[in-house]
Amino acid sequence: MPVIRIDDLTKRYGDVAANDHVTFDVEAGEIFGYLGPNGAGKTTTIRLLLGLIKPTSGTAEVLGADIRDRRALTEVKSDVGYLPDTLGFEERLTGRRVLDHFARMRGDERREELLELFRPPLDKPIETYSSGNRRMLGIVQAFMHDPQLVIMDEPTSGLDPLKQDRLHLFLEKERDAGKTIFLSSHVLSEVQRVCDRVGIIRDGELVALEEIETLLGRSGKRVWVHLAEPVDEERFRTDEMIDLEVTDATVQFTYTGEAKTLLEYLVGFDVVDVEIGEPQLDDIFKHYYGDDATVDEESAVTGKDAVSTGEDRVRTGGG
């Protein structure tokens, strides 16, 4: 039985369909990545799953509980952990008091182990925490009652790269121990690095649902060919080449055909060197969000309307 079953789920805010007939399942023991830029509808799905808002139509089940059935949902909540995107802790309390509060509500079998790993400060008021430390406290809170399913909304936002790595390694161990992780993200590299499957959401609609490996396998590989002499673009191009760019004697493209066919083709040119890179999720993302995706420096600063590739950010074409 799937851990999460989402069935034709729709949530409207006036004219905006924040979730538009969304259907998919999340299986036990997987890290599922829910990917989309700001405003795509990720938080809406998460809030629906937790019963924090009501669907306009359609439904979902979390650990077998119908999200429209408040009592059933309350019963399974001891087996669900939740890391919200905005951590609404009581600001004047210390971290320790906050964790004590959650412990009384749901238990804290794993508090000490998690504190050792994520190390948020415990004895000062939350209002003095850095955003990274708030998130570390949130992570301890989400896992300390040892739930079967943990739902995380943008879990690495505000974390430095070392802490991101620590969290990713931890999530993989949890998955290997049979736990299920549902995480939303607009960071492509994170989803590519840690998730087993991905659902891509755009304007409230699910536009892709696939294993990461399959998605990457279909996306084609990045290829750079260095030639002895400049070449004419039209003479070089084949149908399997996408986003072809020629700079002097270097040709760069995404290749969707077989590697063998490409190598046979290149025999016809005076090739100095060939580099074949791994497929990237941002290529796939551009496919779903339009070819006019551009690197946007302003978005890189504000993080608004942007999808992060890890190093730079890609603005989605047309919204």
Ligand SMILES: Nc1ncnc2c1ncn2[C@@H]1O[C@H](COP(=O)(O)OP(=O)(O)OP(=O)(O)O)[C@@H](O)[C@H]1O
């Ligand atoms: N309470 C609300 N009232 C009106 N519109 C809302 C409300 N909550 C969300 N929306 C709208 O629904 C759409 C989806 O928002 P949602 O927060 O689910 O996106 P998201 O993918 O989680 O974005 P982010 O990464 O910025 O959190 C947006 O257009 C948003 O403006």
